[in-house]
Amino acid sequence: MAPVDYNTTDASLMAARTKFLKNPKTVGITCVPFSGGQPKGGVDDGPVEMMRFGVLDQIQDMGYNIELSDGMDKYQTMKPADDPPIGKMKNPRYVSMAARRVAEQVRAQCEKGNIAVTLGGDHSIGMGTLVGSSSVYGDDLCVIWVDAHADINTPDTTESGNLHGCPLSFVLGICDAESPFDWIKPCIRKDRLVYIGLRDVDATEKAILRKHNIKAFSMHDVDRHGIGKVVEMALDHVNKDRTLPVHMSFDVDALDPSVAPATGTPVRGGLTFREGHYICEAVAETGCLVSLDLVEVNPALGDPESLRQTVAVGCSLVRCSLGESLL
Numbered sequence: 322m323a324p325v326d327y328n329t330t331d332a333s334l335m336a337a338r339t340k341f342l343k344n345p346k347t348v349g350i351t352c353v354p355f356s357g358g359q360p361k362g363g364v365d366d367g368p369v370e371m372m373r374f375g376v377l378d379q380i381q382d383m384g385y386n387i388e389l390s391d392g393m394d395k396y397q398t399m400k401p402a403d404d405p406p407i408g409k410m411k412n413p414r415y416v417s418m419a420a421r422r423v424a425e426q427v428r429a430q431c432e433k434g435n436i437a438v439t440l441g442g443d444h445s446i447g448m449g450t451l452v453g454s455s456s457v458y459g460d461d462l463c464v465i466w467v468d469a470h471a472d473i474n475t476p477d478t479t480e481s482g483n484l485h486g487c488p489l490s491f492v493l494g495i496c497d498a499e500s501p502f503d504w505i506k507p508c509i510r511k512d513r514l515v516y517i518g519l520r521d522v523d524a525t526e527k528a529i530l531r532k533h534n535i536k537a538f539s540m541h542d543v544d545r546h547g548i549g550k551v552v553e554m555a556l557d558h559v560n561k562d563r564t565l566p567v568h569m570s571f572d573v574d575a576l577d578p579s580v581a582p583a584t585g586t587p588v589r590g591g592l593t594f595r596e597g598h599y600i601c602e603a604v605a606e607t608g609c610l611v612s613l614d615l616v617e618v619n620p621a622l623g624d625p626e627s628l629r630q631t632v633a634v635g636c637s638l639v640r641c642s643l644g645e646s647l648l
Contacts, residue, residue, distance in 0.1 A: 330383060332345075333384055335643060335644035338644075339608050340609055341458070342435070343434025344435050345434075346385055346386055347435040348380055348388070348435060348436045350387060350438050350440065351393075351423065352369075352440050353423055353440065353441050355396045355397075355445075356442070357415040357419060358412070358416050358443040358446070358483060359445070359483045359485045359486075364617060366619075367441060367442060368442065371636055374632045376440075388435060396422065399422070409482040410482055411482040411483060414501050418501075419449070420445065420449035420505075421504060423446050423453065424450070424452040425453065427449065427450050427454055431458065431611065431612060438612070439616075441615070441616030442617075443585070444485040445483075447614060448505060451509055452505060454566075454568045454612040455492075455509060458568075460510050462508075462513065462566050462568055463560045463567045463609070464515070464559070465569045465600075466514065466517070467571045467575045468519065468570070468571075469521050469588045471523070471526040471530065472485065472489050473489040474486045474490060478525035479525075480523070480525075486523075489509075492508050493511055493533070511535055513559050513565075515537070515559045516536070517538050517600060518575040518592050520540040522539075536558045538551045538555055549603075552599065567609040568610075569613050571613070573618055575591055576597050576634065577589065577590065580597070580630075581634050582630065582631060583623045583631035583632070584618065585619050594634070601638050602641050605641065605642055605643065610642060615635055618631055
């Protein structure tokens with residue numbers, strides 16, 4: 322019987338499980354202090370607050386090396402002096418420039434074989450992270466989108482014009498990606514996308530999901546089946562044999578506001594603390610995770626305790642996605 326190595330780190334355990342990463346003990350972190358995809362200020366401070374709370378040290382304590390993408394300050398300095406709406410879309414040039422930079426930075430981390438972790442920022446950056454990760458892992462890339470919202474409106478169907486509600490329509494190719502988004506080509510297959518946690522979905526988005534037969538598990542499904550069964554069914558739908566790479570995009574508003582109150586679009590009736598963490602733990606256990614987004618932490622919303630609570634939850638979700646377990 323082999324001796325037990327009591328010094329085995331979480332990073333070592335993840336490295337033993339991984340199926341795709343060349344450098345599984347290195348986490349490539351891209352911080353995106355960006356709020357242009359929605360109207361509420363403060364979400365651009367989310368990555369900074371998570372770093373102040375010690376997320377980088379926490380990841381290193383798990384046994385990982387960290388490679389930090391440079392130039393996080395450029396996301397704010399690149400904002401155009403004049404960015405009028407195009408149709409309904411608000412801040413279209415700014416969102417496009419930021420997403421394109423995200424795509425470049427995430428692609429660089431994936432090309433090195435690092436686990437690519439992106440800290441947002443609002444969820445419009447998802448179009449960048451998915452372009453970046455899919456440019457390395459191809460159209461076999463599976464996407465698990467954990468969110469209260471479907472984020473699949475098109476520039477024509479969006480009522481608000483806020484592009485954090487539209488990233489998936491661009492990468493799936495269900496809208497015409499005209500200038501300034503014509504650099505985005507369809508890169509995610511519809512049958513490789515699955516949602517967990519939906520509970521606030523526009524009527525136009527429901528029609529899009531039905532038209533394109535996109536799999537979604539709402540909070541009703543979580544209530545009916547339990548989170549363990551829902552995650553199993555979600556993985557079975559996009560990655561039945563667990564042989565394909567996975568990108569997980571986690572919006573903290575998927576969690577109930579009692580768990581993560583400091584976020585821009587909270588909706589009651591969300592995932593519990595443990596349900597959110599179970600998703601991350603289960604995806605980590607597959608050995609398929611190659612890239613992760615953690616977005617929509619907004620330090621400007623709520624009192625100091627709400628901020629501390631939400632940032633702490635965001636950090637722990639990242640750790641669980643990287644293999645931290647209860648035992």
